Amino acid sequence: MSELKLTNLRKTFEKGTVNAKVALDHLSLTVPAGDFITVLGSNGAGKSTLFNAILGKFRLDGGQVVLGGRDLTRLRDYRRALNIGCLYQDPLRGTAPHMTLEENLALAYTRKAKKSFFAVNRRDTAYFRDLLRTLRLGLEDRMKTQMGQLSGGQRQAASLLMATVAEPELLLLDEHTAALDPETAAKVLDLTRSIVAERRLTCLMITHQMQAALRMGNRTIMMNKGRIVLDVSGDERDRMTVDDLTRRFRQQSGQALDNDRMMLEPV
Ligand SMILES: Nc1ncnc2c1ncn2[C@@H]1O[C@H](COP(=O)(O)OP(=O)(O)OP(=O)(O)O)[C@@H](O)[C@H]1O
Numbered sequence: 619m620s621e622l623k624l625t626n627l628r629k630t631f632e633k634g635t636v637n638a639k640v641a642l643d644h645l646s647l648t649v650p651a652g653d654f655i656t657v658l659g660s661n662g663a664g665k666s667t668l669f670n671a672i673l674g675k676f677r678l679d680g681g682q683v684v685l686g687g688r689d690l691t692r693l694r695d696y697r698r699a700l701n702i703g704c705l706y707q708d709p710l711r712g713t714a715p716h717m718t719l720e721e722n723l724a725l726a727y728t729r730k731a732k733k734s735f736f737a738v739n740r741r742d743t744a745y746f747r748d749l750l751r752t753l754r755l756g757l758e759d760r761m762k763t764q765m766g767q768l769s770g771g772q773r774q775a776a777s778l779l780m781a782t783v784a785e786p787e788l789l790l791l792d793e794h795t796a797a798l799d800p801e802t803a804a805k806v807l808d809l810t811r812s813i814v815a816e817r818r819l820t821c822l823m824i825t826h827q828m829q830a831a832l833r834m835g836n837r838t839i840m841m842n843k844g845r846i847v848l849d850v851s852g853d854e855r856d857r858m859t860v861d862d863l864t865r866r867f868r869q870q871s872g873q874a875l876d877n878d879r880m881m882l883e884p885v
């Protein structure tokens with residue numbers, strides 16, 4: 619686990635055109651090592667852009683990204699990828715659907731261990747199986763199943779394991795349960811909570827569900843128009859209800875908010 623320090627991040631898409639869109643507006647955030655922050659915000663607030671900035675998916679207009687004391691700002695995305703695990707809404711993104719669960723895990727594991735994929739031995743396989751057993755998802759018996767044949771929930775659980783098996787310095791979750799039915803989503807959230815705690819990961823999780831945002835992790839931030847408009851933790855957060863969150867968002871942004879999906883509505 620490592621501290622993440624973002625300083626003055628700025629990004630405008632299609633700069634200089636009529637479509638110019640400020641996605642990150644002088645955003646600064648320090649995430650102490652081991653913090654688990656949930657990230658809220660309406661559609662287009664800049665949440666995914668924030669993750670993409672951390673991952674190095676584009677060149678920033680300005681600002682600095684430091685992880686574990688190392689300045690990543692000018693590092694290409696593939697060189698950051700080893701230290702940052704990420705998961706998206708689409709369960710198949712970032713996995714090889716025609717490879718088996720075991721092969722996918724081995725791939726994720728050996729990438730970081732600087733081991734050859736073909737050098738994965740029986741001990742490693744036993745380790746993966748053990749890991750899967752602890753998750754109690756019935757996946758340990760499906761090691762030879764292709765990723766593409768697992769259910770959405772099983773794939774997200776497996777992807778979560780793949781993203782963390784190599785012990786990344788940082789875990790980024792971008793609405794990773796949004797495509798799942800409520801029951802499966804709850805299961806994957808439980809799994810997320812236990813993996814993050816067990817591996818003591820520094821984690822940022824984007825969600826549209828305010829209830830989950832308050833229940834998971836130890837701190838909640840809310841974004842609007844590329845800025846952080848709310849940052850709560852500790853007692854203040856423990857006492858907070860979804861209604862409080864909605865009210866605070868309205869005060870901060872001057873906009874109304876629908877509780878469930880955090881869609882913007884005209885005031
Ligand atoms: N590659 C891109 N090119 C042009 N505009 C972009 C690009 N990526 C994001 N944007 C714009 O930047 C703004 C922020 O987008 P972003 O995807 O970060 O929002 P978000 O908070 O993740 O929203 P959602 O909840 O819908 O996922 C939006 O106006 C979006 O249209």
Ligand SMILES: [Mg+2]
Nearest residue numbers: 665666667792
């Ligand atoms: Mg997004």
